[in-house]
Amino acid sequence: xxxxxxxxxxxxxxxxxxxxxxxxxxxxxxxxxxxxxxxxxxxxxxxxxxxxxxxxxxxxxxxxxxxxxxxxxxxxxxxxxxxxxxxxxxxxxxxxxxxxxxxxxxxxxxxxxxxxxxxxxxxxxxxxxxxxxxxxxxxxxxxxxxxxxxxxxxxxxxxxxxxxxxxxxxxxxxxxxxxxxxxxxxxxxxxxxxxxxx
Ligand code: C5P
Numbered sequence: 001x002x003x004x005x006x007x008x009x010x011x012x013x014x015x016x017x018x019x020x021x022x023x024x025x026x027x028x029x030x031x032x033x034x035x036x037x038x039x040x041x042x043x044x045x046x047x048x049x050x051x052x053x054x055x056x057x058x059x060x061x062x063x064x065x066x067x068x069x070x071x072x073x074x075x076x077x078x079x080x081x082x083x084x085x086x087x088x089x090x091x092x093x094x095x096x097x098x099x100x101x102x103x104x105x106x107x108x109x110x111x112x113x114x115x116x117x118x119x120x121x122x123x124x125x126x127x128x129x130x131x132x133x134x135x136x137x138x139x140x141x142x143x144x145x146x147x148x149x150x151x152x153x154x155x156x157x158x159x160x161x162x163x164x165x166x167x168x169x170x171x172x173x174x175x176x177x178x179x180x181x182x183x184x185x186x187x188x189x190x191x192x193x194x195x196x197x198x
Contacts, residue, residue: 001097001098001099002095002096002097002099003026003028003099003100003116003193004094004095004099004100004101004102004112004114004115004116004117005019005022005028005099005100005101005102005115005116005117005118005119005189006094006102006103006107006108006111006112006115006117006118006119006165006168007019007022007101007102007103007104007107007118007119007121007185008103008104008105008106008107008108008109008118008119008120008121008162008164008165008168009103009105009119009120009121009122009162010122010128010147010151010154010155010162011070011128011132011147011150011151011154012123012128012129012131012132012147013121013122013123013128013173014121014123014131014173014178014181015103015104015121016032016034016103017178017181017182018103018119018121018171018173018181018182018185019032019101019102019103021178021182021185021186022101022182022185022186022189023101025182025186026099026101026189027098027099028098028099028100028101029093029096029098029099029100029101030100030101030102030103031090031093031094031100031101031102031103032103032104033086033090033102033103033104033105033107033111034073034103034104034105035059035064036051036054036059036086036089036090037073037074037076037077037082037086038064038065038069038070038072038073039054039058039059039061039064040054040058040073040076040082040086041069041071041072041073041074041075041076041077042058042061042063042064042069042072042073043058047076047079047082048079048081048082048085050076050082051076051081051082051085051086052085054085054086054089065135065136066136067136067138067142067143067146070146070150071146071149071150074150074153074154075153077105077154077157078153078157078158078159080158080159083106083159083160087110087111090102090104090107090111090112091111091112094107094111094112094115105154105160105161105162106160106161106162108120108164108165108167108168109160109163109164109165110160113165116192116193116196117169117188117189117192118164118165118167118168118169119168119169119170119171119185119188120164120165120168120169120170120171121171121173121181121185122170122171122172122173122174123172123173123174124174125144125147125148125151126144127173127174128147129143129144129146129147129148132146132147169188171184171185171188
């Protein structure tokens with residue numbers, strides 16, 4: 001069985017948590033596509049060459065979750081050749097047997113426009129910054145500035161900008177607990193599965 005769930009949205013909206021929970025619930029594989037861009041940004045040197053040669057060791061570095069790695073990722077993510085080098089890996093992951101969940105910025109719009117389910121997960125910038133700050137610590141105002149700067153760059157770039165697919169289900173997690181957000185995501189997927197069976 002092939003079944004793709006595309007989960008997009010801005011930084012720290014809860015995509016990762018929701019994706020992992022949804023993948024565990026349905027027994028699907030999960031790919032955090034942000035990690036690919038973080039690994040390219042962290043590698044240094046020519047980002048296009050880095051994207052073309054990305055390997056498992058690059059993806060297992062332990063410094064990919066920092067604010068600096070997020071910023072470096074969003075800078076290399078504006079380069080069309082970097083994005084092009086990562087397309088095939090993501091598409092073949094999406095079509096693997098047994099179902100797949102991919103989270104990122106352009107999964108529903110560019111990587112998997114035919115995904116069976118598309119979710120666009122958002123939350124207010126303040127709530128997202130608070131969640132990220134609880135993970136990384138430091139100065140909360142700086143974390144908020146980082147989140148806003150990264151969203152702006154991701155939304156305004158010419159290639160594969162951050163935006164919801166026309167047929168995406170919008171999920172605003174500002175006022176939702178993790179459990180409630182996961183529950184809504186699972187409901188949207190089950191609804192789609194039932195339609196597929198009908
Ligand atoms: O999701 P995460 O915060 O790890 O993503 C880091 C950065 O990688 C994003 O800010 C964005 O610039 C880039 N990215 C992207 N397309 C994706 C996933 C991430 O451009 N599908």
